[in-house]
Structures are given as structure tokens and as C-alpha cells.
Amino acid sequence: MTRPSGAALGRPPARLLAPALLGAAFLALPLVALLVRTPWSDFVDELTSPEVLEAMRLSLETSLAALVLVVAMGIPLAWTLARVDFPGRSLVRALVIVPLVLPPVVGGVALLSAFGRRGLVGAPLEQAFGISLPFTTAAVVVAHTFVSLPFFVLSVEGALRATDREYDVVAATLGASRWTTFRTVSLPLAGPGLLAGLVLAWARALGEFGATITFAGNYPGTTRTMPNAIYVALQADPQAALVLSVILMLVSVAVLALLRERWFDVALQGAVRT
Amino acid sequence: MSFLDAHVVVRRPGHTLDVRVVAERGDVLAVVGPNGAGKSTLVRALAGVVPLDEGHVVCDGETWDADGVRVEARHRQVGMVFQQGLLFPHLSAVANVAYGRRSRGIRRREAEAEARRWLARLDVGDLAERRPGALSGGQAQRVAVARALATQPRLLLLDEPLSALDVGVAMALRLELARHLAEFDGVALLVTHDALDAMTVANRVLVLDDGGVAQEGTPAEVARRPATDHVARLVGLNVLRGSSAGTTIRLKDGDVLVSTTAARGDVSACFAPTAVTLTVGEPAGSARNRWSGRVTSVAPHGEAVRVHVDAAGGLIADVTPASSARLGLAPGAEVWATVKATEISVYAEQ
Numbered sequence: 159m160t161r162p163s164g165a166a167l168g169r170p171p172a173r174l175l176a177p178a179l180l181g182a183a184f185l186a187l188p189l190v191a192l193l194v195r196t197p198w199s200d201f202v203d204e205l206t207s208p209e210v211l212e213a214m215r216l217s218l219e220t221s222l223a224a225l226v227l228v229v230a231m232g233i234p235l236a237w238t239l240a241r242v243d244f245p246g247r248s249l250v251r252a253l254v255i256v257p258l259v260l261p262p263v264v265g266g267v268a269l270l271s272a273f274g275r276r277g278l279v280g281a282p283l284e285q286a287f288g289i290s291l292p293f294t295t296a297a298v299v300v301a302h303t304f305v306s307l308p309f310f311v312l313s314v315e316g317a318l319r320a321t322d323r324e325y326d327v328v329a330a331t332l333g334a335s336r337w338t339t340f341r342t343v344s345l346p347l348a349g350p351g352l353l354a355g356l357v358l359a360w361a362r363a364l365g366e367f368g369a370t371i372t373f374a375g376n377y378p379g380t381t382r383t384m385p386n387a388i389y390v391a392l393q394a395d396p397q398a399a400l401v402l403s404v405i406l407m408l409v410s411v412a413v414l415a416l417l418r419e420r421w422f423d424v425a426l427q428g429a430v431r432t
Numbered sequence: 433m434s435f436l437d438a439h440v441v442v443r444r445p446g447h448t449l450d451v452r453v454v455a456e457r458g459d460v461l462a463v464v465g466p467n468g469a470g471k472s473t474l475v476r477a478l479a480g481v482v483p484l485d486e487g488h489v490v491c492d493g494e495t496w497d498a499d500g501v502r503v504e505a506r507h508r509q510v511g512m513v514f515q516q517g518l519l520f521p522h523l524s525a526v527a528n529v530a531y532g533r534r535s536r537g538i539r540r541r542e543a544e545a546e547a548r549r550w551l552a553r554l555d556v557g558d559l560a561e562r563r564p565g566a567l568s569g570g571q572a573q574r575v576a577v578a579r580a581l582a583t584q585p586r587l588l589l590l591d592e593p594l595s596a597l598d599v600g601v602a603m604a605l606r607l608e609l610a611r612h613l614a615e616f617d618g619v620a621l622l623v624t625h626d627a628l629d630a631m632t633v634a635n636r637v638l639v640l641d642d643g644g645v646a647q648e649g650t651p652a653e654v655a656r657r658p659a660t661d662h663v664a665r666l667v668g669l670n671v672l673r674g675s676s677a678g679t680t681i682r683l684k685d686g687d688v689l690v691s692t693t694a695a696r697g698d699v700s701a702c703f704a705p706t707a708v709t710l711t712v713g714e715p716a717g718s719a720r721n722r723w724s725g726r727v728t729s730v731a732p733h734g735e736a737v738r739v740h741v742d743a744a745g746g747l748i749a750d751v752t753p754a755s756s757a758r759l760g761l762a763p764g765a766e767v768w769a770t771v772k773a774t775e776i777s778v779y780a781e782q
Contacts, residue, residue, distance in 0.1 A: 322518070324516075324518055325518060325520060327505075328514070328520070329531070329535070330506045331481070331505055331508075331510055331512040331580075332532035332579070332583060333532055333583060335506060335535075346522045347520075347521070349522075
């Protein structure tokens with residue numbers, strides 16, 4: 159079907175165009191303002207200040223550590239949801255999605271209830287091993303994992319579902335065990351969705367604020383990630399806040415560029431299939 | 433016990449597949465039947481991909497399915513070729529063919545050397561490094577056949593391997609498939625809806641209809657005495673066997689047939705019922721293949737009238753209702769049957 163040309167249908171009505179323009183401007187304005195207000199002359203100085211460097215290092219470390227956990231748990235979880243028919247599968251999938259829509263601060267409170275010093279798991283953990291999770295760097299990693307795992311699982315599950323299940327049959331007739339099939343066929347074919355999921359999950363972890371500050375606190379050097387540092391800097395050193403914000407914004411734009419076209423489609427499929 | 437002894441019962445809401453398959457080493461079984469007859473389900477059940485609800489599968493002395501026994505698909509020695517090819521898109525042709533050996537623990541170097549030999553046998557040795565995306569449909573299906581054969585299966589299952597290909601490509605691959613299946617040292621099942629496949633590649637035909645076996649026999653038997661309308665439509669094909677020298681074929685009863693295809697040795701000569709012309713007197717035209725005989729049956733067949741003539745071991749001819757009336761065709765009538773040399777396809781006998 160050929161699309162009707164705009165001219166044939168008449169001019170787009172102003173009562174639609176005007177609010178559309180307003181909406182686009184509303185979304186763009188804060189980002190432009192951020193770039194305009196950023197102290198570009200002091201950018202490098204601010205960037206290399208000990209506080210900013212420390213926050214960046216911590217954010218990078220914790221988000222990457224979270225990514226390792228996300229992959230280790232997320233791929234098997236996605237595969238099971240995509241390939242194993244078991245009772246309660248839709249329930250499990252619903253549970254996976256909840257953190258996606260949960261207010262991050264509620265996620266933080268929930269994590270405290272589970273892993274806090276008097277939490278469901280946290281209390282026995284402390285009694286038995288003397289391990290206390292909250293307000294440590296490990297807690298940051300846990301918070302990051304909690305919020306970013308759903309993005310990854312949905313993306314990978316979508317990719318696994320999109321590949322023809324007949325390939326599993328082919329592999330079986332060729333003598334492959336399900337593990338071999340997973341390793342040599344399913345995973346490589348889900349590659350693009352996996353990469354998309356990784357990038358999405360990482361971006362989500364990097365920007366995570368609410369759950370982190372609730373569950374892990376905001377201590378310089380141990381739990382003060384970039385978003386936490388921005389929050390603090392806004393009161394004491396707005397210049398630093400702007401620099402950190404610009405960096406996070408650039409990362410977001412880079413993620414968007416990486417995810418364009420095919421990857422983005424795969425990731426969206428994953429999200430839509432829920 | 434036979435090499436393959438299977439009784440496959442698969443129940444689905446609304447219909448049941450209940451089929452007995454018995455075959456000896458070297459048999460090539462064509463499985464034909466209308467859509468929904470259960471052909472693919474049968475193949476998948478034999479492969480162990482679809483569980484049996486009842487019955488058994490025993491192949492080469494090994495029980496794959498029985499009461500309380502269920503061997504997983506990967507532990508059965510089956511090779512499978514699918515209609516869509518289903519080559520792993522992320523692997524090269526050679527890696528695809530080596531996959532079966534690799535997954536059974538053979539080292540890469542050895543498995544790939546073996547895979548290259550199989551590719552060469554299927555005439556695609558020079559495409560070993562290509563990904564499936566860079567192969568034509570015919571090339572991809574050759575690789576798929578090599579992949580199935582490379583595991584040295586005892587049971588080879590081909591699910592409409594040619595139906596997605598262009599006519600010319602399918603013809604070339606059909607001939608080659610016939611050769612490989614003839615050499616194959618196990619039982620091959622070929623699901624098809626093409627009479628040519630059944631007549632030229634297989635030595636036995638299994639007709640499925642509505643979940644059961646409607647007919648079973650040699651291709652010639654099934655073609656001459658089709659048990660159902662569907663079989664008649666599907667396998668309505670004249671098959672004459674004889675010995676060829678050049679383009680001349682000496683038939684078993686002494687008659688001589690002329691084709692445009694040169695061949696040597698034992699051959700099958702096939703032509704469609706529509707290629708047969710019937711006349712009352714001796715024909716005057718240029719057709720060199722002519723027989724006189726008596727009409728044994730006349731029956732409506734779709735738009736046409738199907739006539740059986742007791743010449744050359746039993747010929748099938750489709751004529752229009754108008755010419756049937758004009759010729760006064762009825763059982764017992766004397767007619768001449770002719771067929772042009774260009775209408776005859778010649779296949780080497782297995």
C-alpha cells in the first residue's frame with residue numbers, strides 16, 4: 159500500500175501541530191538548558207576533582223559488577239521463561255516485571271526488608287556469618303541488579319522467543335543436548351537481543367538513584383555513585399552537579415545510538431511481549 | 433524383526449494418528465497424503481520430537497519407543513531434512529554439517545574434515561565457508577541433506593525437502609537425492625506431495641489419509657490402483673520399467689519406448705496421464721511411442737476422464753469428456769495410445 163501524500167489529505171490541523179510542538183519543546187528544553195548552563199570552561203577541572211572522579215569510579219565498578227550478576231541470573235531466567243513450559247510461568251514473568259514499574263524508592267525499602275539488618279534474609283545472615291549488607295558497596299550492586307535485571311530478562315526472552323524453536327528440534331536430531339543447543343544455537347541467535355539487554359540494563363544501573371540511596375545510603379567512596387553525587391552536589395557545588403549530569407546524559411545518548419534500529423526493535427519486542 | 437518396525441499412535445484433540453510402518457534396510461518409503469493427514473507428525477514421532485501416546489518404534493534392533501521406554505531424540509540415530517532447510521544461520525555450511533559430529537564429542541578438525549567430504553559429495557564442496565544467508569535455496573538444501581547424512585543415521589527422515597525449491601532446482605536435486613538414498617544403508621522416509629518424488633525416488637509408497645494408512649505398495653502398484661481419489665490425483669503417473677541404451681528404452685514386455693533423454697542401464701520412464709493421446713484407429717502423427725489395447729475402465733477424474741488401457745502393463749490416460757464421448761470410450765473398446773518422446777522423463781533405476 160502506498161502512503162497517501164500529505165498534500166492529498168490537506169494541511170495538518172494547527173490544533174494538533176501546536177500541542178505537538180509544545181510537547182517536543184518541553185522535552186528538549188531541559189536538556190538544552192543543561193548543556194547551556196554547564197561550566198564548559200571549568201569542565202575538565204570539575205571532571206578531575208577527587209569527588210567527581212571517585213563517584214565515576216564507583217558508578218562504573220558497581221554497575222559493571224551488577225551487570226555480571228544480571229547476566230549470570232538473567233540469561234538462565236530468560237531461557238527458562240522462553241523455553242520451559244511450567245505451571246505458574248506467567249506468575250514468574252509478572253514477578254520479573256514488577257521491579258520495572260515499582261517506584262525505585264519502594265524497591266529500596268523492599269530490599270531493606272529482605273536484606274536489612276532486621277530483614278527476612280539479612281537478620282539470619284548477620285547472626286550466622288556477621289555479614290551486614292545495607293550501606294555497603296555490595297548493597298549498591300544489589301540495588302543496581304534489582305532494578306536492571308528485568309530489562310535484561312525481558313530483552314533476552316523476547317530475542318529467544320523470536321528465534322525459530324525448530325532450530326532446537328534440528329539440534330536435537332543432530333544429537334545435541336539441551337545445554338549444547340542453548341550454548342551453540344539459542345544464545346548466538348539471541349545475540350542482538352542480548353546486547354540490547356546488556357546496554358539497557360547497564361544504563362539503568364548507572365542512573366539508579368532511589369533504590370540505591372534508600373538501601374545503600376550515600377557515603378563518599380563506598381556508596382556515593384554518580385546520581386547520589388549529583389544529589390549532594392546540587393546543594394554544595396552546583397557546578398559539579400552539572401558536569402556529572404552532562405556525563406550521564408551523554409551516556410544515555412550513546413546508549414540510544416547503540417540501540418537504534420535492529421537492537422532497539424528486539425528490545426522493544428521483548429518489552430511488548432509481556 | 434524388520435529393520436524399522438514402528439506403530440505410531442499420537443492423539444490430538446479432534447484427530448488421531450495411528451500408523452504402522454515396517455521397512456527393511458535399503459528401503460526408501462515415500463509418505464504421501466493430503467494436508468493434515470499426519471505426515472509430519474509421523475516423521476516427528478519417529479524422530480522422537482513428538483511423544484507417542486501408544487505404540488512402539490524399533491530401529492535396527494534398538495527400541496526407541498515402547499511401553500516405559502522413550503529414547504530422547506538426540507540419542508536416536510536419525511537424520512532429518514526439513515522443508516525450510518533450517519540451517520543454523522550463524523554457522524558456515526561446513527560448521528552446520530559438522531554440528532552433529534561435534535555435538536557427539538568428535539573433535540572439530542576431524543568433524544570438519546568429514547563435513548567437507550559430505551559437502552563435496554552433495555556437489556557443494558566449494559561453498560563450505562559460506563553462511564546459509566549467502567546460499568541459494570537449492571544449495572542450502574544440499575547442505576541440509578549433507579548435514580543429515582553426516583551423522584550416519586539409521587533412519588533418514590526427509591520432510592518435503594524439495595517443495596520449497598524452484599521446479600528446475602528441485603528436479604536436479606531429486607535426481608541426486610535418488611542416488612544418495614539408493615546408497616543409503618538404512619531406512620529413508622520421504623514425505624512429499626509430488627508424484628515424481630514418490631515414483632522416482634522411493635521403492636515403496638505409504639499413503640496416509642485422515643491419520644491412518646490408506647494404501648501401501650510399490651510406486652507402480654499405487655499408481656495403477658490408487659485406493660483413494662487423493663492418491664489417484666497425486667500419483668496418477670505412468671511408470672514403465674525397462675533397459676535403456678541411448679534414447680531408446682526396451683521395456684520388459686519387449687516393446688520399445690523412445691525418449692529425448694539419453695541413459696544407460698535399468699531405467700524408469702515416467703509420463704503424465706495427460707501426455708497420453710487416445711485414438712480409435714492407428715494414429716498417423718509423428719508420435720513414435722504407440723500401443724494398441726483395450727479400455728479396462730473409464731471414470732470421471734476432476735475435469736477430465738481417466739481411462740485405463742491394458743497396454744504396456746497398464747496405461748493411464750486423461751482425456752476430456754468431449755473426446756471420451758467422441759471416441760466412444762467404454763470398457764472393452766479397442767484404442768490406440770500414443771505419447772510423444774518429449775513428454776517422457778527417464779530416471780535411473782535403483
